[in-house]
Each structure stands twice: as structure tokens, then as C-alpha cells.
Amino acid sequence: MWTRGYRPMKFSELFCPTLREMPSEAETVSHQLLLRAGYIRKAGAGIYSYLPLAQRVLKKIEAIVREEMDRAGGQELLMPIIQPRELWEQSGRWDVYGDEMFRLLDRHQRYFALGPTHEEIITSLVNGDVHSYRDLPLLLYQIQNKYRDEIRPRFGLMRGREFIMKDLYSFDMDEAGLDVSYLKMYTAYNRIFQRLKLQYRVVEADSGAIGGNESHEFMVLADTGEDAIVFCEREDFASNVEKAACVYRDEGPHEDMREMQKIHTPGMRTIKDLVDFTGEPEQRHVKTLMYFADGQLVAVILRGDRELNEIKLKNVLGCNQLFMADDDSVRSACGAGFGSLGPVGMDIKIYADQEIAGLRNFTCGANEDDYHYINVNPGRDFLPEDYVDIRNAVEGDLCPVCGHPLKAARGIEVGHIFKLGTKYSQAMNATVLDKNGQSVHIVMGCYGIGISRTMAAAVEQNHDENGIIWPIPITPFQVIIIPINVKKQEQMEAALSLYNELQELGLEVLLDDRDERAGVKFKDADLIGIPLRIVIGPKALQENQVEMKKRWENEIYNIAIDQVAGTIMNILKEG
RNA sequence: CGGGGCGUGGCGCAGUUUGGGAGCGCGUCUGAUUUGGGAUCAGAAGGCCGCAGGUUCAAAUCCUGUCGCCCCGACCA
Numbered sequence: 246m247w248t249r250g251y252r253p254m255k256f257s258e259l260f261c262p263t264l265r266e267m268p269s270e271a272e273t274v275s276h277q278l279l280l281r282a283g284y285i286r287k288a289g290a291g292i293y294s295y296l297p298l299a300q301r302v303l304k305k306i307e308a309i310v311r312e313e314m315d316r317a318g319g320q321e322l323l324m325p326i327i328q329p330r331e332l333w334e335q336s337g338r339w340d341v342y343g344d345e346m347f348r349l350l351d352r353h354q355r356y357f358a359l360g361p362t363h364e365e366i367i368t369s370l371v372n373g374d375v376h377s378y379r380d381l382p383l384l385l386y387q388i389q390n391k392y393r394d395e396i397r398p399r400f401g402l403m404r405g406r407e408f409i410m411k412d413l414y415s416f417d418m419d420e421a422g423l424d425v426s427y428l429k430m431y432t433a434y435n436r437i438f439q440r441l442k443l444q445y446r447v448v449e450a451d452s453g454a455i456g457g458n459e460s461h462e463f464m465v466l467a468d469t470g471e472d473a474i475v476f477c478e479r480e481d482f483a484s485n486v487e488k489a490a491c492v493y494r495d496e497g498p499h500e501d502m503r504e505m506q507k508i509h510t511p512g513m514r515t516i517k518d519l520v521d522f523t524g525e526p527e528q529r530h531v532k533t534l535m536y537f538a539d540g541q542l543v544a545v546i547l548r549g550d551r552e553l554n555e556i557k558l559k560n561v562l563g564c565n566q567l568f569m570a571d572d573d574s575v576r577s578a579c580g581a582g583f584g585s586l587g588p589v590g591m592d593i594k595i596y597a598d599q600e601i602a603g604l605r606n607f608t609c610g611a612n613e614d615d616y617h618y619i620n621v622n623p624g625r626d627f628l629p630e631d632y633v634d635i636r637n638a639v640e641g642d643l644c645p646v647c648g649h650p651l652k653a654a655r656g657i658e659v660g661h662i663f664k665l666g667t668k669y670s671q672a673m674n675a676t677v678l679d680k681n682g683q684s685v686h687i688v689m690g691c692y693g694i695g696i697s698r699t700m701a702a703a704v705e706q707n708h709d710e711n712g713i714i715w716p717i718p719i720t721p722f723q724v725i726i727i728p729i730n731v732k733k734q735e736q737m738e739a740a741l742s743l744y745n746e747l748q749e750l751g752l753e754v755l756l757d758d759r760d761e762r763a764g765v766k767f768k769d770a771d772l773i774g775i776p777l778r779i780v781i782g783p784k785a786l787q788e789n790q791v792e793m794k795k796r797w798e799n800e801i802y803n804i805a806i807d808q809v810a811g812t813i814m815n816i817l818k819e820g
Numbered sequence: 821c822g823g824g825g826c827g828u829g830g831c832g833c834a835g836u837u838u839g840g841g842a843g844c845g846c847g848u849c850u851g852a853u854u855u856g857g858g859a860u861c862a863g864a865a866g867g868c869c870g871c872a873g874g875u876u877c878a879a880a881u882c883c884u885g886u887c888g889c890c891c892c893g894a895c896c897a
Binding site for chain 2 (some may be wrong): 262264265266267268269270271272287289290313343344346362367393395396397408409410411462472555569573658659660693694695696697698699717729730732761762763764765766767768769780782783784
């Protein structure tokens with residue numbers, strides 16, 4: 246149920262510098278509370294020290310992760326943080342990874358990377374010592390610091406430049422083997438997040454730069470999450486909006502096409518300007534975006550109320566590099582600037598979102614500054630290269646499986662699993678001999694859990710105005726005992742005796758033996774988030790009773806001292 | 821990298837516009853009175869005003885440069 250082996254603790258000896266005031270640098274709840282409650286301190290942008298309370302939480306999360314990785318057949322190892330450049334050149338990622346990789350020079354002017362991930366090193370490791378199909382499958386993992394020079398570290402532990410991650414890599418003979426390994430991890434991840442008592446959802450995800458074809462993300466649900474997801478309440482479908490296919494259904498019958506007209510629209514550059522000007526809703530406008538795809542200019546058109554999904558666009562175009570065109574390039578190619586662009590008469594390849602096909606009599610730019618067309622119709626007034634799915638999914642879109650309207654939510658990505666296939670084994674020539682003595686590339690998968698991020702996500706999801714409310718499986722202490730007045734001998738004696746009794750039962754107990762006013766101790770107990778609080782005060786003590794309070798409830802119960810241990814054990818068992 | 825903001829005792833901030841005393845609240849230390857939701861009184865310690873250069877009789881304040889941090893956008897566990 247919980248992990249033993251941590252010494253109980255007296256608050257007077259604990260290094261837990263709580264802050265009365267909110268640190269000004271923190272914006273997000275988890276960042277604020279972890280700082281205020283004395284869990285973390287910043288050493289630099291995106292770089293933190295974990296204080297004793299945080300270390301306890303991290304160790305608990307790690308313990309659960311380890312148990313489930315081992316249960317699924319994983320073997321723990323530890324790989325270096327400092328990795329030679331040559332390995333990264335073999336996989337081609339020395340260049341591809343770009344500025345996000347920390348690089349350093351040794352005294353001989355040789356380059357090294359601070360590992361942002363460990364595919365290269367583990368592939369090379371396995372390649373050196375695994376030669377036969379008899380050695381597979383192999384599941385290897387570690388819990389290690391990772392280094393990514395994030396463009397913008399933020400939200401405390403949520404997006405650090407140094408963070409703790411569990412990463413497991415699977416090695417199989419073939420795709421069928423990979424499917425088995427992937428399923429093992431999928432199952433293990435579900436067990437982990439259930440055991441952590443976090444509300445989460447598994448969503449389909451884009452596999453991004455790491456490569457591969459199938460991928461799921463494990464999202465802890467929180468309004469402050471950086472990712473948007475959509476899910477279906479009826480069917481087994483949930484997806485990151487980056488990935489979610491948008492179902493398009495032609496609603497027909499369509500209104501009659503009217504005659505296209507050019508109108509004067511001085512100074513109007515945004516959809517909102519046009520909505521105000523024409524009185525037509527956003528859905529009856531079309532916006533035009535210009536991109537460079539591997540150096541070639543393309544136009545993209547979407548309904549006015551939609552957001553372009555660059556990942557989808559990149560996949561549709563099959564390009565490596567995609568970025569928005571600058572104003573000068575657009576002007577010289579189209580004869581007008583952003584805000585006045587449109588598909589009519591444009592001799593650049595146009596990719597239209599699939600919804601555009603069903604629009605009638607919409608408004609768009611005329612490729613002439615301060616002019617727009619109204620009553621534009623696809624097919625009649627312009628022909629796109631193709632109609633494609635390139636917008637972000639939103640709430641209310643139809644489920645691709647059952648057609649039911651989708652719900653939207655926000656989430657914190659705490660786990661991500663990928664089927665890599667042979668991307669790295671080919672690049673680094675990692676092979677084994679199969680039963681026929683034939684050399685085949687190893688089929689790989691990789692599976693990450695952000696350990697430090699999970700701690701932050703847990704706080705994000707479990708707190709109130711007074712502080713953190715730890716889920717029992719990861720709380721730094723299960724019980725805090727507060728004698729109201731440590732100078733009253735009978736209170737301290739009762740407290741100490743209870744403290745000893747509970748710790749002998751294997752519980753993690755924090756005894757607040759500080760000579761502080763009761764209010765201070767209550768405030769700190771709430772702030773640092775201990776689930777169960779035992780208060781030893783003069784009134785109840787005369788009756789041989791103490792007060793018990795659950796951090797997530799308001800009620801206070803009086804309990805006979807000799808029943809405290811049993812009551813606590815029951816509550817903890819229920820989790 | 822672009823846009824916005826901030827660097828002044830441990831924390832939160834005022835002071836900068838208009839140059840001339842380094843201040844306030846919290847915390848810390850000592851003593852007393854207190855003791856059930858962040859006590860009160862008395863006393864004390866603690867600051868290269870991010871750093872460098874410049875202007876000036878005089879710079880936290882004006883100028884130049886530089887470093888760091890936070891927030892908004894593209895990356896990801």
C-alpha cells in the first residue's frame with residue numbers, strides 16, 4: 246500500500262522552509278505551492294533543488310513506477326547523462342535536435358551532449374551486446390535526469406530544463422513483438438496512474454520528431470494543462486487535438502451561389518474586423534495563411550473560426566520544415582499583405598481545409614490591400630490543390646469512431662509511449678540474427694514518464710486555497726501529529742506515545758514539536774498537504790481523546806487515543 | 821528568437837517621473853507577556869540598490885552596455 250523505510254520525523258528537525266507570502270515569480274498553482282510549502286527552490290531558470298519533502302514524494306512516485314516496470318518485465322539500469330557527440334551523429338540527431346540540446350566541450354575540445362533522451366546510447370549499448378533473437382525481447386529502463394534547453398522553461402517543475410524521467414526502451418525481433426511490448430507498457434502505465442490516484446486520460450498522440458507510427462499520451466486532467474485534448478463519452482476515443490482527425494460531413498443542401506463582388510474594406514485585417522464590418526459570423530469568412538514548406542510557398546485556407554494545426558499540415562505536405570511566411574515574401578508573391586489574402590486568383594498551391602468544400606458565399610481577401618471579396622464559392626471562383634484535414638479539433642466535433650459530439654479538456658502530459666520501429670536501429674545499424682541466421686534490424690519502442698512533472702501535476706490536480714492535498718500513495722507523510730502546546734507535558738507525552746505507536750506500524754508520521762502557536766502549525770500542515778492530521782489539545786485529552794481531520798474534508802472527529810491507529814490504518818487502506 | 825515586465829536585507833514591495841536621507845511589511849535573533857487557525861510589546865542584527873562603464877560637486881534614481889529572472893507565442897516527459 247505505501248512504502249516503508251522512511252524515518253519518521255520531527256518538524257523541528259525537518260528542513261522545510263515554508264513561506265507565508267506567495268513567491269512573486271510563480272504563476273501556476275503547483276509552482277506556487279511547491280515553493281511556498283518548502284518542497285522546491287530555484288537554482289536557475291527551469292532548474293530546481295528538491296528539498297526533503299519533495300524528495301520523499303519523488304521517491305514514492307519512482308517506487309510505484311519501478312514496481313510496475315519490473316512487473317511488466319523491465320530491467321532497471323542507469324545510463325550516462327554525458328553522451329559523446331559521435332553517437333548522436335550516427336542517429337543524425339546531433340544536427341536535428343538543434344538548440345534544445347545542451348552541448349558541452351571537454352578539455353580536448355571534444356563535444357558532448359547532456360542527454361535529453363537516451364535512444365542513441367541504449368541502442369548502441371544493446372547493439373554491442375545483443376546478437377541473437379534468443380536475447381529478445383528486452384525491456385530496459387532507467388530513472389534519470391534529463392536535460393533539455395527549453396526555449397522557455399516555465400511553470401516550475403512542469404517544464405524544466407533539468408527534470409527527472411523514467412524512460413524504458415523495448416527491443417523486439419519484429420512488429421508483432423513490438424505490439425506485445427507496447428501493450429505491456431500501455432497496461433503498466435494505466436496501473437501506474439491509477440495507483441498514483443490521479444485523474445488521467447489516455448489519448449492518441451502525434452509521434453513528432455522522435456518518429457514511429459503509434460503513440461499514446463497519458464494526460465493528467467487539469468485546467469492549467471498545456472495540452473488540449475478531445476474525447477468521446479460514448480466510444481473509446483480520446484486524442485490530443487494535435488492528432489485528432491476532424492470528421493467532415495457535408496451538411497447540404499447548400500444555399501444558392503450568389504455573384505462574387507469585390508468590396509472596399511479599409512484597414513481591416515482580422516476576421517473580427519470583417520465580422521464587425523459585414524455582420525456575417527466568423528464561419529462565413531475564410532482566412533488565408535501562407536507557409537514555407539521546405540522552402541516552397543504554399544497557401545492554406547480555413548474557416549474564420551478555426552485554428553490551423555501545423556502538425557497536420559506538415560504531415561499532409563510531407564515536408565520537413567514548415568514555418569510561416571514573412572510579410573515581404575507574401576507581398577511579392579501575392580501583391581497584398583496579410584489580412585487581404587484570399588484564394589481567388591492566387592497562383593500558389595492552395596490547401597483548403599475539408600470544411601471549405603461545403604461553404605457557400607463566404608468572404609475572403611482579394612489579394613489587394615483593403616479589398617475583400619464576398620459571395621466566394623469553392624469550385625466556381627477558385628480550385629484548391631486539395632481539400633485536407635488541417636484544423637485543430639474542438640469540442641462539439643464529431644467522434645471519428647461513432648459520430649457522437651466530442652468533449653474537450655486540458656491535460657498535463659505525464660507519460661508518452663511510442664512505437665519507434667527501426668528508425669534508430671537502422672540509423673545505428675543495430676541488428677540481431679534471426680532463426681535463419683539472417684541479420685535483421687531490431688524493432689524498438691520507447692516509453693517515458695515525467696517523474697518530477699508528475700509531482701507537479703499531482704499538486705495541480707489536488708489542492709485547495711490552503712495548500713496541497715496529497716493523494717495518499719505519494720504523500721511525504723501520511724500523518725501529522727500536532728500537540729497544541731508543546732510545553733504542556735501531558736500533551737507532548739500523548740503526542741510522543743502516539744508517534745511511536747504509529748511509526749511502529751510502518752506509518753510515516755510527522756510530529757510537529759515546534760514551540761509555535763497552534764495557528765501556525767495548522768497553516769503549515771494544510772500548506773504542505775499531509776492527508777491526516779491528529780491534534781492533541783487539552784479538552785479532548787482529558788477524555789483520553791484526540792482530534793482527527795482529513796485534509797480533504799472539513800469535519801473534525803474526536804477519537805479515543807487507543808483507536809487512532811486502527812482508524813488511520815482503515816482510512817489509508819481505502820486510499 | 822520576437823513581444824511585455826522585473827532586478828532595492830531571507831520573502832513581498834515602496835522609493836526612480838523631478839538626482840542630495842536606503843525605507844516599509846513579513847521573516848530572523850534577544851527578552852517579557854502570551855498560546856485552539858500565521859500573537860503583542862520592547863530591543864537587535866542584516867542591504868556591493870543585479871553587474872560594468874559613463875554624466876555629475878553628488879546616482880537606487882539620468883545615459884550606455886551587459887547579465888539574470890518572470891509572463892505571452894513556436895518545442896516536449
